[in-house]
Amino acid sequence: MNYFPDEVLEHVFDFITSHKDRNSVSLVCKSWYKIERYSRQRVFIGNCYSISPERLIARFPGLKSLTLKGKPHFADFNLVPHDWGGFVYPWIEALAKSRIGLEELRLKRMVVSDESLELLSKSFVNFKSLVLVSCEGFTTDGLAAIAANCRFLRELDLQENEVDDHRGHWLSCFPESCTSLISLNFACLRGEVNLGALERLVSRSPNLKSLRLNRAVPLDTLQKLLMRAPQLVDLGIGSYVHDPFSEAYNKLKIAIQRCKSIRSLSGFLEVAPHCMSAIYPICGNLTFLNLSYAPGLHGNKLMKLIQHCRKLQRLWILDCIGDKGLGVVALTCKELQELRVFPSDPFEAGNAAVTEEGLVLVSAGCPKLNSLLYFCQQMTNAALITVAKNCPNFIRFRLCILDPIKPDPVTNQPLDEGFGAIVQSCKGLKRLSLSGLLTDQVFLYIGMYAEQLEMLSIAFAADSDKGMLYVLNGCKKLRKLEIRDCPFGDAALLEDVGKYETMRSLWMSSCEVTLGGCKSVAEKMPSLNVEIIDESEQMEFNLDDKQKVDKMYLYRTLVGHRKDAPEYVWIL
Amino acid sequence: MVFEKDLNLYATELRLGLPGSSEESIRISNKRALPDMNDDSGVAAAKKCDQETAPPTKAQVVGWPPIRSYRKNSLQTKKTEAETGGMYVKVSMDGAPYLRKIDLKVYKGYPELFKAMEDMFKFKVGKYSEREGYNGSEFVPTYEDKDGDWMLVGDVPWEMFINACKRLRIVRGSEARGLGCVV
Numbered sequence: 001m002n003y004f005p006d007e008v009l010e011h012v013f014d015f016i017t018s019h020k021d022r023n024s025v026s027l028v029c030k031s032w033y034k035i036e037r038y039s040r041q042r043v044f045i046g047n048c049y050s051i052s053p054e055r056l057i058a059r060f061p062g063l064k065s066l067t068l069k070g071k072p073h074f075a076d077f078n079l080v081p082h083d084w085g086g087f088v089y090p091w092i093e094a095l096a097k098s099r100i101g102l103e104e105l106r107l108k109r110m111v112v113s114d115e116s117l118e119l120l121s122k123s124f125v126n127f128k129s130l131v132l133v134s135c136e137g138f139t140t141d142g143l144a145a146i147a148a149n150c151r152f153l154r155e156l157d158l159q160e161n162e163v164d165d166h167r168g169h170w171l172s173c174f175p176e177s178c179t180s181l182i183s184l185n186f187a188c189l190r191g192e193v194n195l196g197a198l199e200r201l202v203s204r205s206p207n208l209k210s211l212r213l214n215r216a217v218p219l220d221t222l223q224k225l226l227m228r229a230p231q232l233v234d235l236g237i238g239s240y241v242h243d244p245f246s247e248a249y250n251k252l253k254i255a256i257q258r259c260k261s262i263r264s265l266s267g268f269l270e271v272a273p274h275c276m277s278a279i280y281p282i283c284g285n286l287t288f289l290n291l292s293y294a295p296g297l298h299g300n301k302l303m304k305l306i307q308h309c310r311k312l313q314r315l316w317i318l319d320c321i322g323d324k325g326l327g328v329v330a331l332t333c334k335e336l337q338e339l340r341v342f343p344s345d346p347f348e349a350g351n352a353a354v355t356e357e358g359l360v361l362v363s364a365g366c367p368k369l370n371s372l373l374y375f376c377q378q379m380t381n382a383a384l385i386t387v388a389k390n391c392p393n394f395i396r397f398r399l400c401i402l403d404p405i406k407p408d409p410v411t412n413q414p415l416d417e418g419f420g421a422i423v424q425s426c427k428g429l430k431r432l433s434l435s436g437l438l439t440d441q442v443f444l445y446i447g448m449y450a451e452q453l454e455m456l457s458i459a460f461a462a463d464s465d466k467g468m469l470y471v472l473n474g475c476k477k478l479r480k481l482e483i484r485d486c487p488f489g490d491a492a493l494l495e496d497v498g499k500y501e502t503m504r505s506l507w508m509s510s511c512e513v514t515l516g517g518c519k520s521v522a523e524k525m526p527s528l529n530v531e532i533i534d535e536s537e538q539m540e541f542n543l544d545d546k547q548k549v550d551k552m553y554l555y556r557t558l559v560g561h562r563k564d565a566p567e568y569v570w571i572l
Numbered sequence: 573m574v575f576e577k578d579l580n581l582y583a584t585e586l587r588l589g590l591p592g593s594s595e596e597s598i599r600i601s602n603k604r605a606l607p608d609m610n611d612d613s614g615v616a617a618a619k620k621c622d623q624e625t626a627p628p629t630k631a632q633v634v635g636w637p638p639i640r641s642y643r644k645n646s647l648q649t650k651k652t653e654a655e656t657g658g659m660y661v662k663v664s665m666d667g668a669p670y671l672r673k674i675d676l677k678v679y680k681g682y683p684e685l686f687k688a689m690e691d692m693f694k695f696k697v698g699k700y701s702e703r704e705g706y707n708g709s710e711f712v713p714t715y716e717d718k719d720g721d722w723m724l725v726g727d728v729p730w731e732m733f734i735n736a737c738k739r740l741r742i743v744r745g746s747e748a749r750g751l752g753c754v755v
Contacts, residue, residue, distance in 0.1 A: 074635065076638070076639075076640045076641065077634075077635035077636070077638045077639070077640075077641075078634060078635050078641060079634065079635045134640065134642065160640060160642040160643070161642070162641070162642060162645075188642065243732070243736075244732075272731060272732075272735075273731060274729050274731060274732060292643075293643075293646060295647065295650055342639065342643065343637055343639065344647065345647070375637060375639075400637055400638060402637055404633070404636055433638075457638075459636070459638075484635070
């Protein structure tokens with residue numbers, strides 16, 4: 001291959017798009033490293049503190065698309081204090097100063113200020129795409145800057161962010177000359193939007209393929225938008241409440257029927273269940289249906305809707321669908337690959353409406369199932385064993401029993417055997433979340449069989465350090481391990497500290513690790529940042545090594561201790 | 573009222589602990605490292621934990637169930653709206669000296685509404701049929717809708733009814749017959 005000029009190699013590398021593969025390519029030899037780095041356009045950084053923006057810019061001058069993730073996953077569940085970190089401003093600032101022609105920025109669990117958004121909007125002439133998932137720190141003013149200044153914006157996708165809504169005028173900031181929008185998702189905004197501005201924007205965006213509205217967009221506006229954008233592929237409905245005998249509803253029915261390209265449907269943030277029949281004509285083409293924010297839709301109306309969706313590949317739903325409803329899914333959705341069942345009443349643990357029965361039905365009826373997130377009232381070993389047999393193709397298996405240490409209600413045994421069956425049968429399993437009563441035994445199985453496992457989430461499980469050791473020794477491909485409320489201590493933590501350099505991160509909270517143990521890791525592994533998060537002020541007064549650590553987060557990094565940690569984070 | 577939420581502050585206190593566990597035993601779930609790991613102790617531990625998590629009021633564990641705050645907040649908003657949004661309408665009965673008020677949101681459907689009205693005014697609703705309205709009673713339930721028209725209760729789906737109903741009137745005697753017979 002060294003006989004080929006660089007341009008040829010570069011052309012060959014163009015066909016290599018996965019991050020993993022490109023990373024491997026860069027390690028082959030110096031010459032390949034050089035060619036790869038100049039031709040690389042898309043970079044994914046799973047932990048924003050593992051590298052600095054300066055080094056990123058130095059290595060990849062041709063960077064066009066950057067994906068950054070900030071806070072650890074357990075931040076989603078309020079286990080990480082708000083100002084822990086993950087600020088995007090330094091990245092945008094550094095990129096703005098450089099000659100990088102950034103076109104796409106995708107952020108997850110990061111703190112994004114209006115200032116950052118404004119700087120972003122003014123610094124990159126060809127900026128095309130902004131995707132923010134589970135971020136916070138910005139208001140609609142920041143969005144206004146993006147709308148006003150990014151002349152060639154194609155994508156503005158806001159997923160489940162906490163946005164301070166200053167009401168409506170940001171949409172009007174898209175200039176008349178902006179006609180390039182392909183994707184607009186503002187479903188997570190809670191405030192009013194200027195409906196006229198929205199209609200005009202959609203009218204002048206002939207390439208618009210994805211549109212997800214928020215609750216403030218009423219049915220009659222929806223109808224007008226659909227009339228102007230029958231080419232939509234992905235639709236998120238805001239408010240869906242109307243009188244089925246009204247003229248507006250008839251017009252909506254006609255508008256929906258024109259949208260023959262819709263393959264993905266979500267939203268229904270407010271819903272009148274008796275109006276669902278208008279949707280039936282497009283159900284037959286749907287591959288993705290997300291009703292997980294529509295508690296108003298349940299019972300027969302929900303089942304009738306699902307019965308129309310024969311081509312569904314991904315279904316996100318609330319547990320009010322019940323086991324019976326899951327039975328309907330099993331009979332109807334033979335192409336189903338991904339199922340997510342969320343709790344409709346997370347504050348009352350006793351009310352989850354699905355049990356192991358629903359899951360078994362789906363596993364029997366949908367053999368292509370490979371990704372699961374299932375919040376349920378209870379689970380049995382027998383059910384898990386059956387599911388493992390029916391669906392050996394699981395890549396993601398996340399089970400959450402609302403009572404976190406509930407045993408098998410039939411046998412009163414722990415769920416070790418059930419999960420053991422899952423990991424043994426599903427040889428391609430990459431992600432696993434456990435719950436229910438679990439002993440060290442389940443971890444023995446995981447260490448033995450889960451060879452492809454990359455991410456493992458454990459809560460309220462195990463009996464001793466052995467559990468953690470089985471996993472660390474057995475799962476060679478493990479990248480992320482997050483543990484809460486388990487009896488794992490220093491012995492497990494310190495057994496093989498070198499392992500942590502092969503992983504992205506380790507989170508342990510409410511376990512048995514001590515300050516001394518954490519210090520030991522930090523001492524032995526300078527390539528890791530070992531962070532102790534303790535808001536209780538204990539750390540200030542009592543620096544006894546034997547003291548148990550409330551929250552520890554460690555991750556590999558090339559750039560040492562971060563400088564932006566708040567007071568209650570100690571980096572050892 | 574359907575929802576009976578007393579201010580059980582202890583039960584809703586946020587702290588690190590399992591549902592049902594008391595202050596002192598916060599880490600009970602972790603202390604299962606028994607010297608011998610045979611089945612008996614496993615089952616005993618399971619039973620013990622089962623008992624501990626079986627009480628009627630469940631305290632909330634921080635970060636459990638593991639769902640995103642965004643989603644939790646959304647559902648909470650919807651729940652609050654559903655709970656506090658009471659739909660009170662006036663109910664009158666021909667011949668009764670004063671009107672009453674009822675909250676339509678507390679009823680799941682027509683049968684429950686009728687039972688409540690029957691209890692309140694001491695009468696009986698007749699048998700409903702689509703063709704003939706209410707048969708077998710001189711009392712007929714009617715309502716005023718958003719357009720100001722007086723309609724027979726029971727023709728439209730419940731959800732639609734509670735959104736449209738502005739007030740209720742229990743019509744009596746010959747007047748009722750006229751309404752019930754219209755197809």
